Amino acid sequence: MKLIIVSGFLGAGKTISILSLADHILKITAKKNTSTTDGSGTKLVIIENEIGDVGFDDAMLSAKNYEVKNMLAGCICCTLASDLTEELHSAAKTYDPEYVIFEPTGVAFPKNIIGKIEAYATDVTSIRIVTVVDAYRWQKLIQVAPLLVQGQVQCADLILLNKADLVSTDLLETVRGEIRTLNPTAKIATTVAQTGIESGIWDEVLRDA
Amino acid sequence: MHDHGHKHDHHDHDHGHHDHDHSHALYSEDGIAPAVVSMKQHLGSAEISPDDLLAVCRTAVRILVQIAKERDWLLGHLKLYMDAGDGQQAFISATDERNITETLSDTWGVPGKENTEYEVGFTAIAFGAHEDDLAATVRGIFSGLLPNNSV
C-alpha cells in the first residue's frame, strides 16, 4: 500500500489537487488491471483530516464517488499520527488499496507524521509527499507561520506552486526561488489546480512511489 | 528520494507553549493558534427554499471574508456545505475575496422538494482572531440572514 501525503497550508488547494490525483490513479490502475474481470475493486482510499467538528472535504470527495474516511482533528500534535496509523490499518484490512492519499490539516507538519507511520504502519510500503503552495498567499504565510510553511516545503518530494492564475509572473518566480532555496531537490510544478493538473506531473510522483 | 528516517517520538518536539487543552487546541509548529468555529444547523425547506438558503450562505461567506479583511484576520479558510441528504449538495469554500469557490450538485434546487430538510455545516478558521470574537461574528451574520434567528 503506497501512501501519498498531500500537505500544504489551509486553503492552498490540497483537496482540489487530490481530486486530480485520484482521477489519475484510477485511470492508471484501471489500465493495469484490464485483465481482471472485476474492475471495480477499490484501488484507492482517501483519508481526510479536517479541523473542526464539521467535515467538508470528505463530503466533497465522496460526492465524486471516492472512498473517503474522515479524521476530524482534535489536537494535531498528539493524536494525528496514531489516528492515521489506525486508519491506514483499517483501510488495508477493509479495502486492500494500492494507494492511499492522505490530506492532513493545513496546520500539520508532515515530517512529524512520517516517523510514526514508518515505525507502526506496517502496511505502508512507500511514502511520497506532495506539498501544495499557495503562491498568492505565500509571502503572507511565511510571515505568520514560517516554521510551518517552510517545514511543509522542506519535506516534499513534489511541490505544486499553485494558484498561479492569481499572481504575476514576477511574483511567481520570486516564490519559486524562495521555495527552491528551502528545498533544492524536489520537483516544482506550477499549477492552477482549479483548472486541472497535467497527468505528467502525477506520473512523476507515482513512478517512485 | 529523500530520507524519511527521522523517528519521531510522541512528545519530543518543542511544544512548551501550550498545556494540552484538548477542547480545540490546534497549534502549528510556530505556536500560533488559529481560532476555530464549527457549527451544524438543520433547516426545513418550509422555512427557506434551497435557492434562498444558497443565497444566504453565499452572502454570509462574503460578509465574513470582508470582516476578516477589515480586522486583519488571516483566514485559514471558510467552508460551508449544504446537504439535503438526497444527492442535493452545495459547497462554498473561501480563503479570501479572490478565492471563493462554489460547487453545486446537478440536482441542487430541483423543484418539488417541499419537505426537504437541509443540513448546513460551517467551519471558519482564522489566525489573529479570538475564538469568542469569531464565533460571535459568525453567529451575528447568520442570525441576521436566516429565518427565525435560528442560529
Ligand SMILES: Nc1nc2c(ncn2[C@@H]2O[C@H](COP(=O)(O)OP(=O)(O)O)[C@@H](O)[C@H]2O)c(=O)[nH]1
Ligand atoms: N484561483 C485559484 N483558486 C484555487 C486554485 N486551487 C484551489 N483554489 C481555491 O482555493 C480554495 C481552497 O482549495 P482547497 O482545495 O479546498 O484547499 P485545501 O484547504 O488545501 O484543501 C478553494 O476555494 C479553491 O477553489 C487555483 O489554482 N487558483
Ligand SMILES: [Mg+2]
Ligand atoms: Mg482540503
